[in-house]
Amino acid sequence: xxxxxxxxxxxxxxxxxxxxxxxxxxxxxxxxxxxxxxxxxxxxxxxxxxxxxxxxxxxxxxxxxxxxxxxxxxxxxxxxxxxxxxxxxxxxxxxxxxxxxxxxxxxxxxxxxxxxxxx
Numbered sequence: 001x002x003x004x005x006x007x008x009x010x011x012x013x014x015x016x017x018x019x020x021x022x023x024x025x026x027x028x029x030x031x032x033x034x035x036x037x038x039x040x041x042x043x044x045x046x047x048x049x050x051x052x053x054x055x056x057x058x059x060x061x062x063x064x065x066x067x068x069x070x071x072x073x074x075x076x077x078x079x080x081x082x083x084x085x086x087x088x089x090x091x092x093x094x095x096x097x098x099x100x101x102x103x104x105x106x107x108x109x110x111x112x113x114x115x116x117x118x119x
Contacts, residue, residue, distance in 0.1 A: 006102060008100065008102060008118065008119070009102065011100075011118060011119075012100040012118060015118070016059045016060065017059075019060065020060035020061070020062065021059075021060070021061045021062070021100075022061070022062045022063075022064055022091060022095060022097065023061060023062070023063055023064065023091070024067055024084075024087035024088055024090075024091050025063055025066075026084050026087055027061075027063065027088075030084075031053075031056065032053075035052060035053070064091055067087050067090055067091060067094075068090055068094060071090045071093070072086045072087050072090045073086070075089050075090055075093075075113065079105075079108075079109035079112060079113065080105070080109075081105060081106065081109055085103065085105070085106045085109070086109075088101065088106065089106060089109055089110055092110065092116075093113060098115075098116040098118040098119075099116070099117055099118065100117075100118040
């Protein structure tokens with residue numbers, strides 16, 4: 001949200017201005033869920049949602065349509081992650097890309113699995 005500030009989130013958005021990212025398909029739903037929840041809490045308006053999504057569509061974000069089921073399940077089990085979080089970790093691991101996350105459990109799992117973190 002625009003009223004929140006975090007250096008890692010700022011870094012990720014800055015990196016997207018000139019680079020690209022790849023995300024699992026669940027990301028599409030997660031972004032919209034966050035926006036709707038914040039709209040319900042009256043932190044943002046419906047117009048803000050439309051504007052934010054329009055801005056996001058301008059970024060070079062590839063949505064991976066299918067993950068590696070065995071790897072996702074293995075990571076979820078081994079690192080006690082949700083399958084959703086394991087999908088992000090598996091994608092970063094498979095593509096050998098740094099993972100951007102503010103989630104401490106996912107960060108710890110990435111470190112344990114030898115996946116680089118965006119920092």
